[in-house]
Amino acid sequence: MSIILCEDRSPEPEDKFHGSLYGYSGKGCRCAECREAARLYAQKYRRSDKGSKAARKSASRNNFIRQEALAWVRQNHPEVIIELEGRWNKKLDNSTVGQ
């Protein structure tokens, strides 16, 4: 897919796709108007029944993969887990996670 680079300017008559999802997805335009249209579309989708269900399914799948990967590393490279746990504990001590 080729990406059309638009400058921030008022759309010309032949550039009627600007500010539409078609401009962003169909034309691959990344001007401010097309990005805003895509952002609003994505926001509306995530708030819909279908979108929120898809987000939960995706989060659940990602969590499963994360746990499986971690279990595999723990099994095959326990030294990596020890290193990572040290890093995680440091980060968690310095953040507000869990407060």
Ligand SMILES: [Zn+2]
């Ligand atoms: Zn555009």
